[in-house]
Amino acid sequence: MHTLSAYIEGIGLLGPGFSNWPDSRAVICGQQAYQAARTVLPLPALLPAAERRRSGAIVRLTLATGLEAINAAGLDAVTLPMVFTASGGDGENCHSICEMLASDDRQISPTRFHNSVHNAAAGYWSIATGAMAPSTVLGAFDACFGAGLLEALTQIVVDNERVILLACDTSYPEPLHGVRPIPDAFGIALVLAPQRSARALAKITASLTDAAADRMDDGAFEGLRTAIPAARGLPLLRSIALGGDHHVVLDYLGDTRLAVRVASC
Amino acid sequence: MNPLWLSHFTATSSIGCGLDQTLAALREGRSGLAPCAFETVDLATVIGEVPGVDAVRLPSQLTDFDCRNNRLALLGLLQDGFDEAVRTAIAKYGAQRVGVFLGTSTAGILQTELAYRRRDPATGALPVDFVYGKTHNVFSVGDFTRRYFGLTGPAVVVSSACSSSARVFASARRMMAAGLIDAAVVGGVDTLCLTTLYGFNSLGLMSEQACRPFDAQRNGISIGEAAAFALLEQAPEHLVGDAVLLRGTGESSDAYHMSSPHPDGLGARMAMQGALKMAGLLPADIGYINLHGTATPTNDAAECKAVQHVFGSQTPCSSTKGATGHTLGAAGGLEAVICALVLQHGLLPAGLNTRQRDPALDLDYLLVNREQRVAHALSNSFGFGGTNCSLIFSRAN
Numbered sequence: 001m002h003t004l005s006a007y008i009e010g011i012g013l014l015g016p017g018f019s020n021w022p023d024s025r026a027v028i029c030g031q032q033a034y035q036a037a038r039t040v041l042p043l044p045a046l047l048p049a050a051e052r053r054r055s056g057a058i059v060r061l062t063l064a065t066g067l068e069a070i071n072a073a074g075l076d077a078v079t080l081p082m083v084f085t086a087s088g089g090d091g092e093n094c095h096s097i098c099e100m101l102a103s104d105d106r107q108i109s110p111t112r113f114h115n116s117v118h119n120a121a122a123g124y125w126s127i128a129t130g131a132m133a134p135s136t137v138l139g140a141f142d143a144c145f146g147a148g149l150l151e152a153l154t155q156i157v158v159d160n161e162r163v164i165l166l167a168c169d170t171s172y173p174e175p176l177h178g179v180r181p182i183p184d185a186f187g188i189a190l191v192l193a194p195q196r197s198a199r200a201l202a203k204i205t206a207s208l209t210d211a212a213a214d215r216m217d218d219g220a221f222e223g224l225r226t227a228i229p230a231a232r233g234l235p236l237l238r239s240i241a242l243g244g245d246h247h248v249v250l251d252y253l254g255d256t257r258l259a260v261r262v263a264s265c
Numbered sequence: 266m267n268p269l270w271l272s273h274f275t276a277t278s279s280i281g282c283g284l285d286q287t288l289a290a291l292r293e294g295r296s297g298l299a300p301c302a303f304e305t306v307d308l309a310t311v312i313g314e315v316p317g318v319d320a321v322r323l324p325s326q327l328t329d330f331d332c333r334n335n336r337l338a339l340l341g342l343l344q345d346g347f348d349e350a351v352r353t354a355i356a357k358y359g360a361q362r363v364g365v366f367l368g369t370s371t372a373g374i375l376q377t378e379l380a381y382r383r384r385d386p387a388t389g390a391l392p393v394d395f396v397y398g399k400t401h402n403v404f405s406v407g408d409f410t411r412r413y414f415g416l417t418g419p420a421v422v423v424s425s426a427c428s429s430s431a432r433v434f435a436s437a438r439r440m441m442a443a444g445l446i447d448a449a450v451v452g453g454v455d456t457l458c459l460t461t462l463y464g465f466n467s468l469g470l471m472s473e474q475a476c477r478p479f480d481a482q483r484n485g486i487s488i489g490e491a492a493a494f495a496l497l498e499q500a501p502e503h504l505v506g507d508a509v510l511l512r513g514t515g516e517s518s519d520a521y522h523m524s525s526p527h528p529d530g531l532g533a534r535m536a537m538q539g540a541l542k543m544a545g546l547l548p549a550d551i552g553y554i555n556l557h558g559t560a561t562p563t564n565d566a567a568e569c570k571a572v573q574h575v576f577g578s579q580t581p582c583s584s585t586k587g588a589t590g591h592t593l594g595a596a597g598g599l600e601a602v603i604c605a606l607v608l609q610h611g612l613l614p615a616g617l618n619t620r621q622r623d624p625a626l627d628l629d630y631l632l633v634n635r636e637q638r639v640a641h642a643l644s645n646s647f648g649f650g651g652t653n654c655s656l657i658f659s660r661a662n
Contacts, residue, residue, distance in 0.1 A: 002444040087402065098374075101459045102381035106307075113464030114524040114649055117370065118403050118424035123650025126518040132532060134516030135652060136432060137425040139403030147421045154439040175390050176377075179397040208361070208418070208445070256361070256417055 003207045004153035007200040007265065008240065009162070010073030012065035012189030015039055015231065016224065020068055028234065029241040034220055039185040046128035054111065055124065056090035057170040061187040062121040063128055066166050069189035073199055075162070077129035080191075081155060084122040084166045085138040085148030087182065087229045090115055091172035098176075121168065144169070144229040145188070146252030149260075153206055156194045165190045167230040186228040188237065200265040202240050209259035213251040236260060266438060266543050268510040268659070270500040272448075273350035275341060276602040278491035278589045279313030283344035288606050291614040294634065296588045298475040298487050298618075303457050304375075308466050311475045313489025313590030314457060315340070323409075330409040332373030332400035338409060338454040341492025350496055351414055351450055358447040365420035366437040367407045368430025368453035370594030370648075372422075373400035375458035406454045418446055424594065426648030427557075429453055430493065431597025434656055435514040437497055452494035453598030461488055461593060468524060470561050476591070478558035478584035478616050479565050479630045481623040486559045489590025493598035495605075504661035509605040512641070512657045513546070515539025519651025526564055526647060530571025533557075533645065536653040537575045540643060544657045548576045551657070552639025553613050555600045557647045558584020559591050568645065569626040581639075583631040587617030597646035597654060604642040604658045611638035 011021040017037045018024040026032035041060040043052050046067070055063075062084065070077050088094070093115050100108050114120070119137040126135060136155070140147035145167045152165040168187035172180055193200065214235040216222040224231040232251045239246035239262040250258045275283060279297025280290035290297070301312045321336035342348050355363050380395040391397075399405050407422040419440060423432045430453020437449035465471045465486060472485035500510055516539060519532035526533065541548060554576070557568055565584075572582065585603050592599050607613060613635040622630055641659045 004443055004445075087404075094377075097460055097464075098377055098381040101378050101463060102384075106459065106463050108460075108463050108467050110464075110468045110524070113460070113467055116460060116464065117426045117649045119426055119648070119650040119652055120523065122425065123518075123523050123652070126520040126651055127522070130520050132518050132520050132535060134435075135425070135518050135650075136436060136516075137423060137650075137652070139407075139422045139424050140420070141398055141402050141404040141408065143404075143420075147419070150419060150440070150445070151421065151436060154436075154443040154445070158439045158442040175384060176397065178390055179395065180402075253411075253420060254417075256419075 003205050004157050005203060005205040006153055006156045006192040006194060007196050008190055008202045008204060009193050009199045010069040010191035012068030014061055014065050015186035016184045025241040028238050030218065034218065036220060041185060044128060047124060056093055056115060057185050058086065058090050058121045058168060059124045061168045061170060061185050062125055062166050065187040065189035066125055066164060069164060069191045073191040075191060077131045079133050080131060080162055080164050081133040082122065082125060082135045082164045082166060083148050083152045084135060085144040086168050087141055087144050089118045089120055091170055091176065095173050095176055142229050143253045145232040146250055146258050149258065152192055156192055160194050162191065162193045165192060167233060169228050169230045183227050186224065186230045188230055188233045196265065202265055203263045205261040207259050209249060209257050210255050211249045211257060211259060213257050214248045268500045268512050269438060269441065269497045270504065271495045271509045271511060271605055272498045273347055274495040274602050274605055275345040275347040276493040276599050277315060277341040277344055278592060278599055279315055279489050280588050288610060290588060291612060294615055294617060296475060296617045298590055306459065306462050308462060309473050310471050311487045312457060313487060315490055327409060327412060329396045330399045330405060332376040333456045334373040334406055334454055335409045337456050337490060337492045338406050341494060347494055354448045354496060355414060360416050361418040362447040363416055364418050364437060364440055364446040364449040365407050365411045365416060366433035366449055366451045367410060368423045368433045368594050368597060369403060369406050369455050370424060370426050370429055371455060371458050371460055372403045372405050374460050375456065376400040378459045410450060425652040426650060427593050427596055428646045428648040428652040428654040429594040429597060431646035431654035431656055432516065434511055435516055438514060449497045450494060451497055453595035454492040455592055455594035456490045472560065475618045476560035476586055477618045478560040478586055479623055479626050480619040481621045483560040483562060483565060485561055487590040489592040491589060491592035491595040491599040493595055493602045495601065506660065506662050507609045508661040509608050510659045510661055512659045513540040513544030515655040517653045521651050524649050526567040528567055530567040532651055532653045533568055533571035533647055534574050536655040540655040540657045546641060551580055551641050551643045553607050553642045554580055554582035555604050555644040556582050556584040557645040558586055560586065565626060569628055572628060578627045579629055581613050581629045581631055581635060583614055583616035585614055587619060600644045601656055604644050607642050608639065608658060608660045611636055613637055
């Protein structure tokens with residue numbers, strides 16, 4: 001059984017009732033009450049004013065969670081390769097384009113078009129942080145978190161470099177919301193390193209498994225886990241929040257899942 | 266890196282279904298571009314459409330995946346015995362040890378564009394026969410391919426605009442090196458849709474004529490569609506001479522602009538240098554460069570600067586987009602297969618439609634085919650968001 005290991009050095013988190021990782025730790029492991037609330041997405045201060053104003057939810061989510069993770073790790077993004085994984089891109093933008101293309105006036109705007117690519121958020125991350133390191137932009141529908149974690153781990157193990165993983169999902173407006181009902185924005189950012197350093201929070205070791213996926217005990221968290229692909233990573237965050245050594249199984253593709261051993265550093 | 270063997274590969278685009286037709290078109294200098302008569306599109310432009318895509322029927326257990334993108338994917342998988350080769354690999358390695366890594370930019374978005382014309386007049390809802398996850402979602406082509414072959418291992422779609430299906434080679438390389446899989450189905454599938462046609466038109470980046478990469482009068486892209494696949498396996502000790510190997514991958518970001526390349530091609534330069542470093546080759550070792558060469562004024566100028574910086578002006582190069590059109594998320598995969606044909610057949614394909622080379626772009630840009638055996642070829646793929654990827658392929662000996 002092949003295993004892949006890495007050290008988590010920084011965490012970023014935004015979601016319904018989650019405004020950052022430090023404030024969410026005690027909530028995720030059940031030591032503090034959860035207050036459900038719509039996700040609040042901060043304006044991305046690093047983007048120029050015009051782009052900041054126009055930025056869609058997926059860009060705001062990506063930049064906010066990513067910056068939280070690199071700041072927590074005390075790292076600069078410039079040379080940090082990134083893995084971005086999301087079920088979809090900018091949902092509002094996609095809806096507007098489809099609506100226009102179904103109308104008599106199909107002249108969509110250039111900005112709408114370049115923001116429609118799945119890698120728009122990764123592009124804005126690179127522009128905002130000045131990162132010229134590679135970005136790998138993935139889509140795997142409900143399997144996004146597992147696919148992103150596997151890609152990040154293979155980069156770390158094979159290329160022996162730190163990586164930032166950004167797993168982000170946002171909602172579509174109707175009518176697409178009706179066929180892809182992601183209820184709210186949710187993002188997890190992890191800075192992962194090949195070697196243990198003073199800033200390491202936990203060591204993770206992953207392998208493929210067909211064992212059943214861990215569920216969240218709390219009904220609200222389990223609801224998020226099953227409804228939002230990025231939130232499939234919640235059992236991992238719970239293990240890190242609890243501290244100590246744990247074994248979790250994360251959903252990935254159908255019967256193929258990820259077994260992850262988590263050991264706090 | 267340990268070289269990886271492209272044990273089988275295939276391509277389907279507007280210049281042909283499968284390798285024989287593709288090679289013949291390249292030899293004859295035949296372009297697949299024609300005036301746009303796609304769907305209800307009312308733009309004065311030229312496109313590279315694959316004939317017969319909509320006649321393809323998906324297997325009965327996979328009809329939920331039915332959309333133009335997955336139809337083209339299946340048409341592509343059925344060429345050159347690729348389907349059988351994958352099944353043979355599965356028998357050899359096991360269904361969990363063969364990964365799927367495909368690139369696409371827009372997947373089956375055409376299905377959503379069409380569904381938006383059929384919304385419920387009262388509720389605005391999409392029609393009940395519309396299956397978002399298996400058509401529109403970027404993963405649909407990866408999911409379709411995984412289920413088509415009954416695979417149970419890792420699968421993912423890379424969607425980084427026009428670098429998508431070049432990057433899949435890098436992701437597959439890493440997963441093979443990490444030991445999670447023994448073989449990988451890599452490639453790209455992208456199909457015509459209104460989003461890209463009207464989108465590139467809105468940016469003023471689409472030519473009214475067949476695109477003319479590196480021409481002094483170049484004025485934009487021609488959009489095409491394609492499905493291209495390769496089966497990657499560890500290279501055995503003994504390979505026949507014309508076997509093709511993946512030797513290097515290089516990736517970078519521009520950190521510059523969403524829809525314009527870095528003017529000096531800085532990110533492109535880093536991608537090419539990264540691929541050379543991984544391959545352990547010098548610039549002079551590369552015998553042919555398949556350029557990104559979209560035929561927009563800025564792309565070709567920036568790419569030229571980047572190529573000159575790394576290679577000087579003597580390396581034979583061309584863009585095959587004058588033949589196939591810009592197949593967007595499939596371009597990296599398609600042009601990887603063209604590089605494999607270049608290596609096997611010693612044919613350096615001319616860049617079509619280009620009448621007068623831009624004197625400001627000083628490269629050995631091929632206007633006629635050149636018969637010349639080369640040992641190593643490099644392919645460039647760059648995309649929106651400033652995403653860059655270069656691949657190096659080599660003959661086994």
